[in-house]
Amino acid sequence: MTGSAPQQNHGQVNEYGARGARQWTVRDAVIDFARRVGMTSIFANPGSTELPMFRDFPADFRYVLGLQEAVVVGMADGYAQATGNAALVNLHSAAGVGNAMGNIFTAFRNRTPLVVTAGQQARSILPFDPFLAATQATELPKPYVKWSIEPARAQDVPLAIARAYAIAMQEPRGPVFVSIPADDWDQPAEPVPVSEVAHTMRPEPAMLERIGALLDACERPAFVVGGAVDRAGAVPDVVQLAERHHARVYVAPMTGRCSFPESHRLFAGFLPAMRERIVELLGGHDAIFVIGAPAFTYHVEGSGPHVPAGAQLCQLIDDPGVAAWTPQGIAAVGNVRLGVQDLLTRAAPKARELPAPRALPPRALPPSSGSERMSVAFALQTLAEVRDPAGVVVEEAPSARPVMQTYLPITRAGTFMTMDSGGLGYGMPAAVGVALARPGERVIALIGDGSSMYSIQAIWSAVQMQLPITFVILNNTRYAALQDFAPVFGFAPHETVQGTDLPGLDFVMLAKGMGCPGERVSEAARLADALRSALATSAPDDGPTLVEVVVA
Numbered sequence: 073m074t075g076s077a078p079q080q081n082h083g084q085v086n087e088y089g090a091r092g093a094r095q096w097t098v099r100d101a102v103i104d105f106a107r108r109v110g111m112t113s114i115f116a117n118p119g120s121t122e123l124p125m126f127r128d129f130p131a132d133f134r135y136v137l138g139l140q141e142a143v144v145v146g147m148a149d150g151y152a153q154a155t156g157n158a159a160l161v162n163l164h165s166a167a168g169v170g171n172a173m174g175n176i177f178t179a180f181r182n183r184t185p186l187v188v189t190a191g192q193q194a195r196s197i198l199p200f201d202p203f204l205a206a207t208q209a210t211e212l213p214k215p216y217v218k219w220s221i222e223p224a225r226a227q228d229v230p231l232a233i234a235r236a237y238a239i240a241m242q243e244p245r246g247p248v249f250v251s252i253p254a255d256d257w258d259q260p261a262e263p264v265p266v267s268e269v270a271h272t273m274r275p276e277p278a279m280l281e282r283i284g285a286l287l288d289a290c291e292r293p294a295f296v297v298g299g300a301v302d303r304a305g306a307v308p309d310v311v312q313l314a315e316r317h318h319a320r321v322y323v324a325p326m327t328g329r330c331s332f333p334e335s336h337r338l339f340a341g342f343l344p345a346m347r348e349r350i351v352e353l354l355g356g357h358d359a360i361f362v363i364g365a366p367a368f369t370y371h372v373e374g375s376g377p378h379v380p381a382g383a384q385l386c387q388l389i390d391d392p393g394v395a396a397w398t399p400q401g402i403a404a405v406g407n408v409r410l411g412v413q414d415l416l417t418r419a420a421p422k423a424r425e426l427p428a429p430r431a432l433p434p435r436a437l438p439p440s441s442g443s444e445r446m447s448v449a450f451a452l453q454t455l456a457e458v459r460d461p462a463g464v465v466v467e468e469a470p471s472a473r474p475v476m477q478t479y480l481p482i483t484r485a486g487t488f489m490t491m492d493s494g495g496l497g498y499g500m501p502a503a504v505g506v507a508l509a510r511p512g513e514r515v516i517a518l519i520g521d522g523s524s525m526y527s528i529q530a531i532w533s534a535v536q537m538q539l540p541i542t543f544v545i546l547n548n549t550r551y552a553a554l555q556d557f558a559p560v561f562g563f564a565p566h567e568t569v570q571g572t573d574l575p576g577l578d579f580v581m582l583a584k585g586m587g588c589p590g591e592r593v594s595e596a597a598r599l600a601d602a603l604r605s606a607l608a609t610s611a612p613d614d615g616p617t618l619v620e621v622v623v624a
Contacts, residue, residue: 579618
């Protein structure tokens with residue numbers, strides 16, 4: 073790669089007919105395009121078929137090394153979500169893409185824009201099924217990429233990357249995939265023409281008029297918000313619309329972002345991924361407006377209606393595919409922020425009574441004796457009291473999430489991130505990506521003990537780049553989510569669930585082996601001081617720390 077446009081060679085005429093410029097290569101054209109669109113951080117784990125891409129690596133680019141491909145994609149996901157721009161990922165042929173598929177699936181569910189490239193064996197030997205070749209390379213990442221291609225000619229690679237970027241950034245955003253044979257990079261190619269593509273679409277005015285009229289006429293509206301609200305930068309607009317209508321605001325099931333401040337008087341709580349419970353919690357509302365989320369995501373088989381009797385459902389979503397399977401009601405498709413802003417231009421609705429505020433939870437108490445473990449509620453309540461509410465929390469502790477939603481309120485847009493997919497191995501590397509995107513800010517990675525073992529190599533990357541991340545590991549020595557969920561599938565009370573106990577893990581030693589200092593806390597009285605120390609940032613390049621919290 074070259075760090076700038078190819079050097080002038082005066083007196084010669086290249087095949088473009090431009091006097092004085094040497095022939096561009098595929099590498100030149102790809103780097104030039106990536107620079108123009110701001111994809112100058114390359115998240116990667118190296119392999120032989122990718123080496124030609126990185127020759128003469130440009131000084132203004134950054135290579136972000138992950139020790140396993142799932143870590144690479146998780147870091148890129150966090151970085152892309154925090155910056156709002158697509159991140160460039162490079163993986164190794166079929167094996168690397170295979171290792172990365174769990175987090176590619178998560179990026180797809182997160183609607184994260186990623187341009188994923190993968191090396192391929194040289195075109196000249198592909199007919200001989202060579203070692204490390206990716207058979208049917210474009211099919212491997214499907215269906216969890218928006219677009220997948222192996223260009224027919226080397227000269228087509230730069231335009232394929234440009235098209236991939238445009239598709240990744242168009243709503244609904246998501247990952248795309250380009251397979252690139254190793255001998256393509258030095259082939260001649262033309263620069264990618266300068267072009268601009270709109271990434272958002274305004275919802276249809278007629279459908280917004282119907283939604284606005286429904287909201288104006290109803291008596292007891294409820295809003296259900298999802299991750300697309302925060303992704304679109306629409307949280308202040310949704311707050312304003314909810315205040316205008318005196319609407320209770322719930323968070324949609326399995327939402328990976330904070331799309332409404334949880335300290336707001338109109339905040340009503342979180343919906344579970346169960347049909348009957350959703351209907352029960354939304355009972356009494358005559359209009360339900362789902363904004364930036366599916367209506368609704370379910371986890372277990374249910375029955376009965378999707379909304380309470382007498383309630384009308386409407387939806388504003390950036391994904392036409394989601395709108396297509398919405399079970400009833402009306403849906404407007406397009407950018408969430410633009411749609412909400414259009415609704416705000418309507419005349420003020422009739423006055424409504426302000427709904428009763430949500431009841432505050434009781435304080436979590438420390439253990440009554442030294443022999444008892446502290447509760448997850450007490451641990452998260454303590455973290456909430458000592459952390460900066462403007463800081464980012466990246467969470468992957470599924471069994472603790474309901475407790476977190478009660479005792480660790482997220483009050484600001486852009487300060488919470490988790491996976492929409494339910495797949496583990498995302499949170500620790502995503503925290504690394506967020507920290508890269510927000511230099512000098514201390515990021516909290518709140519991770520379960522089981523979840524952490526899927527991509528714990530991310531600690532090494534955080535150490536090497538001296539990123540201010542505090543990894544908080546909730547250690548309950550088990551896959552608690554599975555044990556808690558077992559009764560839904562017919563397990564008797566106290567029946568053993570095979571494969572869910574996790575004894576013998578020492579996270580302080582694991583972190584120390586990668587150069588990260590850590591502390592294990594099992595006494596409730598020590599927790600606040602340990603967290604304060606781990607969260608303190610005295611310099612922009614303070615490195616990561618780890619706190620292992622032993623909980624019941």
